Structures are given as C-alpha cells and as structure tokens.
Amino acid sequence: MxxxxxxLRKIIQExxxxxxxxxxxxxxxxxxxxxxxxxxxxLAMLSTDEMGYNQSLEMIDDLAGTPAVIDLxxxxxxxxxxADRMKTHALFNDIKxxxxxxxxxxxxAYVPYNDYIRRRYREGTLMSQDDIIDNILNISPEAFFESxxxxxxxxxxxxxxxxxxxxxxxxxxxxxxxxxxxxxKFYTADRIKKIAIGEL
Numbered sequence: 001m002x003x004x005x006x007x008l009r010k011i012i013q014e015x016x017x018x019x020x021x022x023x024x025x026x027x028x029x030x031x032x033x034x035x036x037x038x039x040x041x042x043l044a045m046l047s048t049d050e051m052g053y054n055q056s057l058e059m060i061d062d063l064a065g066t067p068a069v070i071d072l073x074x075x076x077x078x079x080x081x082x083a084d085r086m087k088t089h090a091l092f093n094d095i096k097x098x099x100x101x102x103x104x105x106x107x108x109a110y111v112p113y114n115d116y117i118r119r120r121y122r123e124g125t126l127m128s129q130d131d132i133i134d135n136i137l138n139i140s141p142e143a144f145f146e147s148x149x150x151x152x153x154x155x156x157x158x159x160x161x162x163x164x165x166x167x168x169x170x171x172x173x174x175x176x177x178x179x180x181x182x183x184x185k186f187y188t189a190d191r192i193k194k195i196a197i198g199e200l
Contacts, residue, residue: 109147
C-alpha cells in the first residue's frame, strides 16, 4: 500500500502520544526532552510501565522543568486518552470520506440498496430516509459495513471498534451514530427520488 505524506504524518503524531506504540523495553531517548544524556538513558530504561513512566516525568520536571514529549498530553493516562481521541478522529474522518466518495462507486455495496429502493418504488412505495437507514444499519448491513472495512478503513490502519479490547461501548455507539448521521446527509430526499426513478 502506498502511504501518503499526510497519512505518514498522522501515524507519527499518533505514535508520539500513544505509549502503547512504544517499544516494550524502553521509551526512546529522543522523546525525553532533557539535555543530560546520562539521565536520558536512565529514564528511558525506567519508563517501561505506568509507574516508571510517571516517576520519569517527575524526575524530568525536577531536573530541567522540561517534560517528555508525551507529557504534552497530560501524563501517562492523558497520553492514552489523547491517542484514542486522535485515532477516533481519524477513523471518523475516514468514515465520512468513505460514505461520500467511495461508497457510491462500489457496486457490491451501493447497488443492492439502490435495487431495493427501485423495487419498492415499483411496488408503490417511495422509501423514506428512515426506511433506508434502518435497512442499512439493522436489516441488511452486511454489504455496507463489509465494503467500508474491506475496501477502505482497514487500508487506512483502523481497527473495527466492535473488536476493541477496551470494551468501550460508548466508542462503538458514537461510531454507529456518526455513520447514521453521514448516511442521512448522503441519502437526501432528492437522491432517494432519483434512485427510485432510475436517474441514479
């Protein structure tokens, strides 16, 4: 997969704050903003878990008043929260891009719903926005979700929130709410009518 400069910058930013992406044996010396090289080595060796990380920050503050780069996020837990927010923000932006730019080009995902809208119209029912969203999210979501992950989000480095080890249900709920919101922007009344009469 070819990586864009913007995507590379995003990965670097995430790794600066997400202590989970650091090596298991130490925090790199380059992330410790202190002049004393000997102390950099010692602090890097010490900062292997939450307790050591927090001790290192205290020593860095005492020695130089200059925190480690990660401390910009507000400590160990703050770093984790900032990393999660950055990942969620990136995921949401990529979901929006998929729905409005890639989804309409994927026949395996887009066409089945269009066919259903047309069939219902021939039977005498112009589906509402609610009908379509309910069909995508609850009745037959496979084509949409599988295509979204298979054709785009996995390549962008995202993990499906449903498999999130943290069991963060709010995150998954926010993820579904965002998808519904963007689908409502996509399936406007005008678009639904054009699909129903075969103009799209």
